[in-house]
Amino acid sequence: MSTTTTSGSRSRQNHTVHTVVAIVEDxxxxxxxxxxxxxxxxxxxxxxxxxxxEERGLSRMTIVVDGESAPVEQVEKxxxxxxxxxxxxxxxxxxVVARELALIKVRCNNVNRHxxxxxxxxxRADIVDMATNSIxxxxxxxxxKVDGLIKMCEPYGIRELSRTGRMAMVRGAKSTNVHDKExxxxxxxxxxxxxxxxxxxxxxxx
Amino acid sequence: MVRMTGSQILLECLRREGIxxxxxxxxxxxxxxxxxxxxxxxxxxxxxxxxxxxxxxxxGYARASGRIGVCLGTSGPGATNLVTGICTAWMDSTPxxxxxxxxxxxxxxxxxxxxxxxxxxxxxxTKHNYLVMKAxxxxxxxxxxxxxxxTGRPGPVHIDIPKDxxxxxxxxxxxxxxxxxxxxxxxxxxxxxxxxxxELIDQAKKPIIISGHGVIWGDAHNELVELAEKAQIPxxxxxxxxxxxxxxxxxxYGWLGMHGMFYANRxxxxxxxxxxxxxxxxxxxxxxFSGFNPGVKIIHIDIDPAEIGKNFPTTVPIVGDAKNVLxxxxxxxxxxxxxxxxxxxxxxxxLHPSLHIRETRRLLPQYVMRSIYEETExxxxxxxxxxxxxxxxxxxxxxxxxxxLISSGGLGTMGFELPGAIGAQVATPDAEVWxxxxxxxxxxxxxxxxxxxxxxxxxxxxxFNNGYLGMVRQWQELFYDRNFVSVAxxxxxxxxxxxxYGIRALRVNTKAEVHDAIRIAREYDGPILIDxxxxxxxxxxxxxxxxxxxxxxxEAPEAELAR
Numbered sequence: 001m002s003t004t005t006t007s008g009s010r011s012r013q014n015h016t017v018h019t020v021v022a023i024v025e026d027x028x029x030x031x032x033x034x035x036x037x038x039x040x041x042x043x044x045x046x047x048x049x050x051x052x053x054e055e056r057g058l059s060r061m062t063i064v065v066d067g068e069s070a071p072v073e074q075v076e077k078x079x080x081x082x083x084x085x086x087x088x089x090x091x092x093x094x095x096v097v098a099r100e101l102a103l104i105k106v107r108c109n110n111v112n113r114h115x116x117x118x119x120x121x122x123x124r125a126d127i128v129d130m131a132t133n134s135i136x137x138x139x140x141x142x143x144x145k146v147d148g149l150i151k152m153c154e155p156y157g158i159r160e161l162s163r164t165g166r167m168a169m170v171r172g173a174k175s176t177n178v179h180d181k182e183x184x185x186x187x188x189x190x191x192x193x194x195x196x197x198x199x200x201x202x203x204x205x206x
Numbered sequence: 207m208v209r210m211t212g213s214q215i216l217l218e219c220l221r222r223e224g225i226x227x228x229x230x231x232x233x234x235x236x237x238x239x240x241x242x243x244x245x246x247x248x249x250x251x252x253x254x255x256x257x258x259x260x261x262x263x264x265x266g267y268a269r270a271s272g273r274i275g276v277c278l279g280t281s282g283p284g285a286t287n288l289v290t291g292i293c294t295a296w297m298d299s300t301p302x303x304x305x306x307x308x309x310x311x312x313x314x315x316x317x318x319x320x321x322x323x324x325x326x327x328x329x330x331x332t333k334h335n336y337l338v339m340k341a342x343x344x345x346x347x348x349x350x351x352x353x354x355x356x357t358g359r360p361g362p363v364h365i366d367i368p369k370d371x372x373x374x375x376x377x378x379x380x381x382x383x384x385x386x387x388x389x390x391x392x393x394x395x396x397x398x399x400x401x402x403x404x405e406l407i408d409q410a411k412k413p414i415i416i417s418g419h420g421v422i423w424g425d426a427h428n429e430l431v432e433l434a435e436k437a438q439i440p441x442x443x444x445x446x447x448x449x450x451x452x453x454x455x456x457x458x459y460g461w462l463g464m465h466g467m468f469y470a471n472r473x474x475x476x477x478x479x480x481x482x483x484x485x486x487x488x489x490x491x492x493x494x495f496s497g498f499n500p501g502v503k504i505i506h507i508d509i510d511p512a513e514i515g516k517n518f519p520t521t522v523p524i525v526g527d528a529k530n531v532l533x534x535x536x537x538x539x540x541x542x543x544x545x546x547x548x549x550x551x552x553x554x555x556x557l558h559p560s561l562h563i564r565e566t567r568r569l570l571p572q573y574v575m576r577s578i579y580e581e582t583e584x585x586x587x588x589x590x591x592x593x594x595x596x597x598x599x600x601x602x603x604x605x606x607x608x609x610x611l612i613s614s615g616g617l618g619t620m621g622f623e624l625p626g627a628i629g630a631q632v633a634t635p636d637a638e639v640w641x642x643x644x645x646x647x648x649x650x651x652x653x654x655x656x657x658x659x660x661x662x663x664x665x666x667x668x669x670f671n672n673g674y675l676g677m678v679r680q681w682q683e684l685f686y687d688r689n690f691v692s693v694a695x696x697x698x699x700x701x702x703x704x705x706x707y708g709i710r711a712l713r714v715n716t717k718a719e720v721h722d723a724i725r726i727a728r729e730y731d732g733p734i735l736i737d738x739x740x741x742x743x744x745x746x747x748x749x750x751x752x753x754x755x756x757x758x759x760x761e762a763p764e765a766e767l768a769r
Contacts, residue, residue, distance in 0.1 A: 074515075083333070083334040083354060
């Protein structure tokens with residue numbers, strides 16, 4: 001696994017992208033609110049991944065946004081205007097771990113299969129499925145690594161490709177979580193609404 | 207705890223929130239709610255004639271009183287008819303609660319009769335919205351909705367409730383406390399920023415305050431006067447900010463923008479410091495952004511952080527409630543006289559008076575508006591539609607108090623005047639409410655005349671009837687080479703029309719009749735309509751052409767003045 005330092009803001013194909021993490025209420029419609037906000041304000045999304053967080057009732061969205069289309073400060077402020085958005089962090093200036101997962105189904109045969117296995121080995125990709133005329137590679141890494149593997153597979157014929165888009169997390173103790181600053185009274189209200197409070201979390205939140 | 211139906215819970219919550227009026231229209235899926243309405247006699251239901259009217263009435267109610275306005279519609283077309291009114295409220299930050307019914311839960315998403323995905327439609331024109339799927343969730347939704355709508359930067363919040371949720375029973379529990387972790391408006395203002403702002407004001411030679419709608423919503427007009435007087439800063443307002451600073455004040459220099467006063471635009475364009483309070487540097491106010499006053503420093507005070515730096519780079523941003531920020535700022539600035547700067551603006555005003563009404567035999571709309579001002583002694587509440595008459599209402603009436611001018615500024619919704627005036631009259635029964643109507647604008651919502659009769663509301667309607675969509679005609683004349691297309695409007699006989707509704711009406715053809723007609727309207731204790739047959743081709747001046755900067759403001763051409 002690559003351990004090089006990555007910043008949340010990077011230049012790719014001559015344009016700047018920003019990585020923004022939004023902690024949102026896990027409620028119906030919240031994904032639409034966020035994506036619609038980007039459409040409405042003319043911000044271009046490069047990728048958007050959503051999943052649960054360490055706290056029940058909250059989801060984490062990692063949004064990679066085209067920096068040319070939007071000043072990242074406006075993106076942050078507009079996101080904050082959504083009631084369901086609890087916290088927004090711009091990781092552009094942070095030292096982050098950024099990863100993406102890709103599944104690549106590549107055409108192969110008995111003759112060239114071993115070449116693909118070699119390539120997979122170099123990229124530390126896993127073979128997660130194998131058939132007589134195709135294999136599925138699973139790779140985890142930053143975008144450049146995934147791009148590199150895809151490029152290497154192209155000559156064999158890529159039958160299908162699925163990428164998750166970027167997920168990112170700040171290195172070190174700093175975190176984007178929202179529950180550790182809650183005053184007791186507010187934590188109580190959350191508890192009464194079925195949300196876990198900081199002390200009951202399955203990990204230390206520093 | 208008590209067991210109640212969804213309808214009962216909803217109405218009980220409205221009652222507890224202190225709501226006294228609902229502007230609504232019944233229909234299939236909200237029938238269970240209407241069935242329950244008589245159990246709550248303290249909730250006055252006003253039956254409109256089209257749901258757009260309901261939303262504008264709730265909007266007018268809120269703008270006149272500062273209290274949240276409530277409107278209600280059924281599913282499908284009832285809900286979509288509300289949309290224009292919701293967006294109008296959204297653009298002008300009106301606290302509003304929008305209630306709609308929807309088809310029963312089992313039918314949601316099945317394209318049944320009168321189903322519309324109304325929460326999907328309204329999410330980008332509301333501050334927040336809810337689709338409540340259980341009766342037990344109604345109370346929390348109403349509590350949160352009212353809290354969201356009325357705090358921070360106010361705005362409309364929408365609650366959509368399926369029919370069977372109205373009918374379902376649940377335990378009613380009033381949520382005493384609410385906490386939204388994603389919603390914590392910052393109202394205080396950063397002390398460090400306030401200090402920096404005070405320093406900038408002290409250093410400025412030519413500062414100007416641009417006061418917006420936020421000063422009115424934030425009830426900060428007295429605080430604004432205090433700051434302006436102490437530091438002797440001239441004040442101009444945005445169109446929606448009119449009334450936030452008394453126009454009779456020696457430091458008042460009218461309002462700026464596309465049809466603002468020449469000297470107000472000149473002052474904004476020549477200031478060395480602009481202090482924007484509760485305004486959003488909109489294009490109609492500021493002209494072309496890239497052409498505005500190069501090198502000016504900007505202090506921006508607004509409760510919505512997303513407005514800061516959106517259109518202009520800000521020197522000192524202050525996120526907070528004007529009511530809290532202005533007194534602190536006033537406490538830190540040092541008294542100054544700034545006579546030179548004030549003299550400069552006074553001189554501009556003498557050279558370019560802007561509001562002069564020329565002598566002519568024609569019945570000018572400006573003259574009508576000024577006559578209404580004179581007859582009402584500046585005390586009336588003025589509600590306008592959108593178009594030339596709206597600009598004349600802004601220019602030729604002089605406003606002393608907040609909430610005195612009610613108009614759709616952001617969205618520019620034609621047809622706002624009549625329902626808006628109805629809402630304002632309901633909210634302030636003792637006020638003298640004048641609806642200033644365009645003949646085109648009025649025809650968009652004239653069906654609400656029936657509500658005046660039903661509710662016995664003494665709204666005075668003045669139609670500025672020039673037989674044209676006047677503002678469109680002006681643009682076609684000035685920017686489309688006099689190519690007049692689809693701009694002359696056929697009208698009903700407005701006097702007969704009013705008569706058909708049982709409303710008294712007068713027609714005024716000449717200047718000599720104007721004052722008498724206004725006097726008759728004022729003395730009459732019911733609704734009355736005056737059809738002013740004004741000059742057909744009068745234009746609104748001054749004007750900043752679309753895409754031009756404030757420095758390119760043009761005054762009325764000589765040829766027009768000679769007419």
